[in-house]
Each structure stands twice: as C-alpha cells, then as structure tokens.
Amino acid sequence: DTAVSQTPKYLVTQMGNDKSIKCEQNLGHDTMYWYKQDSKKFLKIMFSYNNKELIINETVPNRFSPKSPDKAHLNLHINSLELGDSAVYFCASSLGSGDYGYTFGSGTRLTVV
Amino acid sequence: QQPVQSPQAVILREGEDAVINCSSSKALYSVHWYRQKHGEAPVFLMILLKGGEQKGHEKISASFNEKKQQSSLYLTASQLSYSGTYFCGTEDETSYDKVIFGPGTSLSVIP
Numbered sequence: 001d002t003a004v005s006q007t008p009k010y011l012v013t014q015m016g017n018d019k020s021i022k023c024e025q026n027l028g029h030d031t032m033y034w035y036k037q038d039s040k041k042f043l044k045i046m047f048s049y050n051n052k053e054l055i056i057n058e059t060v061p062n063r064f065s066p067k068s069p070d071k072a073h074l075n076l077h078i079n080s081l082e083l084g085d086s087a088v089y090f091c092a093s094s095l096g097s098g099d100y101g102y103t104f105g106s107g108t109r110l111t112v113v
Numbered sequence: 114q115q116p117v118q119s120p121q122a123v124i125l126r127e128g129e130d131a132v133i134n135c136s137s138s139k140a141l142y143s144v145h146w147y148r149q150k151h152g153e154a155p156v157f158l159m160i161l162l163k164g165g166e167q168k169g170h171e172k173i174s175a176s177f178n179e180k181k182q183q184s185s186l187y188l189t190a191s192q193l194s195y196s197g198t199y200f201c202g203t204e205d206e207t208s209y210d211k212v213i214f215g216p217g218t219s220l221s222v223i224p
Contacts, residue, residue, distance in 0.1 A: 031210060041198060043155070043214040056211050090154060096210055101145055101157035 003027050006091050006105035013081055014113055021076045021108045023091030029103070031055070031096035032074040034066060037088045037107070049074055050096055081112045114138055116203045118215040125191045125222050133186040133218045135201030144177050144184040145202035145212055148195075155200060158186075163206075191222045 004025045013019050025032060033056075034046040048056035049068040063079045074091060091105040116137040125131055135144060143162045147155040161177035161184060172189045188195055198219050202212035 035214075041149075041217050043200060043202075043217075045211060045213065048210070050210075094210075099143070099160070099162060101160050102147075102155075102212065103157065104154035106154050 001026060002106075004091055004093055004103050004105035006089075006108050008108060009106065010109050010111075012111045012113065015081055015083060017081050018077070018079045019081060019110070020078070021089055021091075021110075023074045023076070023105055025072055025091075025093040025103070025105075027093055027103060029093035029095055030071060031094050032068065032071070033092040033094075033102065034074065034076050035090045035092060035104075037090060039087070043090070047074075047076075078110075081110075083112050086110055086112045115213055116201055116215040118199075118201055118218050120218060121216070122219040123221070125195075125220065127193060127222055127224055128190050129222075131188045131191060131220060133188075133199050133201075133220070135184045135186070135203070135215055137182045137203045137205070139182065139203070139205040139207075141177075141179060141182050141203050142206045142209060143204045144175075145204075146175055146184075146186050147200045147202065147214075148197045149200065149217075150197040188220070191220075193222050193224065196220060196222045 031050045033048045047066045051071045052068045065077045068074045088107045092102040094100045094102045119134045146158040149155040175186045177184045198217040200214045202214045
C-alpha cells in the first residue's frame with residue numbers, strides 16, 4: 001500500500017484552466033504539506049495542515065487554494081493556471097511537532113501550455 | 114531563509130567517501146536530510162534535533178552543531194545506489210514544523 005499517494009501523476013493543461021491535485025496518506029500522520037519543486041529542483045513549502053487546520057500559508061498566489069476534508073487528505077486547487085505554475089508538486093505528511101521526518105508522495109508534474 | 118549547501122555537486126568512485134555540508138544563519142531546532150533520485154520523490158534519511166547529536170545508519174551518518182547552525186552528512190564507502198540529489202532541510206526555533214530546504218547537492222557515484 002502506498003503511504004502517500006497523489007493523483008494525477010502528470011497534468012498537462014492550457015493557461016487559464018483550473019485544475020486540482022489530490023493527496024491521501026494512510027500513515028495516520030497529523031500533518032500534511034504541499035511543496036513545489038521547480039525546474040532547478042528548489043523545493044519550496046506552500047502550505048501545511050494539522051488535523052484539517054491550516055498552519056502554514058506561505059507567500060503563494062491566492063489562485064492556489066488547499067483543502068483538507070479530513071486529516072488523511074489534502075487537496076490543492078489551482079485557478080487560472082499560468083505558465084509559471086509549471087513544476088512538480090509534492091504532497092508530504094509527518095507526525096508533526098518538528099520532531100519527525102516527512103514522507104513524500106510521488107509528485108504531480110504539472111505542465112501549463 | 115534557505116540554508117546553504119556545499120558542495121553543489123560531487124562525483125565519486127565506488128568506495129570513496131563524501132561529506133555534504135549544510136548551514137543556516139538562523140538558530141535551528143532541527144535538521145533533516147533527504148535523498149532524491151531523478152524523477153522520484155525525496156526520501157527521508159534522518160533528522161537531527163537540537164542537542165548536537167550524531168545519527169547514522171549503515172554507512173550514512175550526520176552531525177549537527179547547533180552553536181554553528183551547521184550540519185554535515187557523511188557517506189562512507191559509497192555505493193552506486195547513493196547517487197542522487199541530497200537536500201538538507203532546516204527548522205528554526207521560531208517556526209517548528211516548517212522545513213525549509215537547501216538547494217541540494219548532486220552526488221554521482223561511478224564504477
């Protein structure tokens with residue numbers, strides 16, 4: 001069983017469209033995250049949720065909206081996609097509190113054309 | 114603030130050793146280390162918490178000098194499977210559970 005699963009794995013879409021990425025973890029972790037990895041491999045934190053509550057909201061355009069229906073799921077919705085949104089988006093989870101490592105999902109490669 | 118990693122890239126022959134360094138300008142609570150292979154997700158290696166402890170498993174170990182806000186990852190007797198990009202991630206004392214990753218160190222092990 002996959003610990004942190006993301007869907008879809010690949011997403012190709014046109015500028016201006018709206019798209020969602022889904023993430024689910026079966027590890028029983030309390031905290032989930034979204035990270036963006038650009039073409040230079042920089043991993044940048046976007047959001048974190050602890051037990052459905054938004055904890056971290058970095059300087060991210062408000063076209064990006066996370067939603068956590070329960071502590072096992074964290075979805076990312078992106079409105080009005082732009083070319084610069086092209087990247088690999090990773091979901092991750094951890095037990096939280098800063099004392100534990102993160103388990104990453106396999107990533108979603110988003111290409112905006 | 115993003116931690117600094119050095120070197121940017123290193124090429125090793127099988128069996129050689131390597132050290133990857135990570136430093137921050139902020140007082141740190143913890144340092145994480147991850148390895149990412151091409152086209153895959155980052156994989157957690159270890160976490161070092163404030164206290165200057167050293168950790169390790171098999172031939173990969175790490176140290177954390179909290180006074181200097183530095184950590185080092187030691188890879189001994191490298192194997193082909195060690196190839197990948199190594200990221201350190203730091204949590205500072207004012208923002209627990211917010212890991213900021215360094216730019217990565219590309220490590221290639223050749224036969």
